[in-house]
Amino acid sequence: MKFSSVYPLRQNRAHEVCGEGALVFAAIAAGQAEGMVVWVSERWRPVINPEGLTPYCDPGKLLVTRADSQLDVLASMETALRSRAAGMVVGELTGSIGLTEGRRLQLAAEAGHTRALIIIPEGTGSNAAETRWRCTGVASGPDGDGPPRQNRPPQNDHDSTRWRWSLIKNKIGTLSEWVVHWDAAAHRVIVVSEAGG
Template sequence: MRQVKMRQAELQNLIPLGAILHRPKALDLGAGVQLRRGRTHEVTGAGADMFAVLAAAAHEQSLLWIGLHRDIATLNPVGLQANLKVEQMILVEAVSRGELLWAADQALRAPGGFCVILDMPDTLSLKESRRLQLAAEQGGGIGLILLRGPANTTAAQTRWDCQPVCAEQPAWDWICLKGKNGETGRWHMTGKGPQKRGQNAKDTLHMATAASA
């Protein structure tokens, strides 16, 4: 059974980024959405890109975006610059499923705690997921796996379903379907609308959440 929690947070009382340094394990996306470092997290749904982008922005380190040509070629840095530091991005274009998984494994395993976004065209088996999870534990970074196919039983720490919502401002519903530590829940995130020039990654973390069933 999915446990639905309702959480509220104000725009002002978000945890400052400095707090992340004292608690290096968890990544804070605002409004109490916590992602553990050294773990992989699965994201599905049409809003998965934004979830991954916000997580990468909170991680504040080099970002590797690994995917097939069709996924890498559609990325638009002019759109991403509002949330990410584009100069820290590395794009890895794989030509097969094997290369995708190998590249993700190497990137997660590498020392330095990279943020790795893996654009998976289909789904992951338990074995593959477990290997990526072990690699992430070794490297200390964070792995975000964007699943385009159905999510199976996997070794990831959490699984999220993210959908954009029709609202006045850009808004998303983030549902944590699975959490190894039982941290499921449902969040309604609202952005601040179109970004102004010169804003950096930190600002977009200021998202207001509203109660939602």
């Protein structure tokens, strides 16, 4: 399966992401979305700092909002999706999401002609999601392979940071995974290798 057939994320659909690299995946997707991006999380969680996402996304296009509970996050996402005011809606969830809630987000994304990205805990998710991704870091050395560089964590060098993006649910095709890195100068995801069929 070609990476370009599943990424960028399809419009008018709800997608999910989990794993240690889920926030970076969401930030990159938000940076590639057209128009404003609504980012919703529960009030008790640490709030994302839009300035911290600058390597991946223009912080000026983010509207960060807080909700009192996961149910309120889902309701806020649905309202934002249906409004047609946002190019993308990101929601951070801390618990599982049922089929009914997932289907409501899918219908809202279709109605609003936008896309939803739900950051979920590992092992959760809804059968209604179009795709589900697992994102993990890949250690890289000076040439991109091997152990991390001495005294220089890979996450501090955005042009050499690599992730394994695994497509673990796909309603429209097969599953696959890729090793990718972020090219800050070109502002795009580069596929380094196909890690699995």
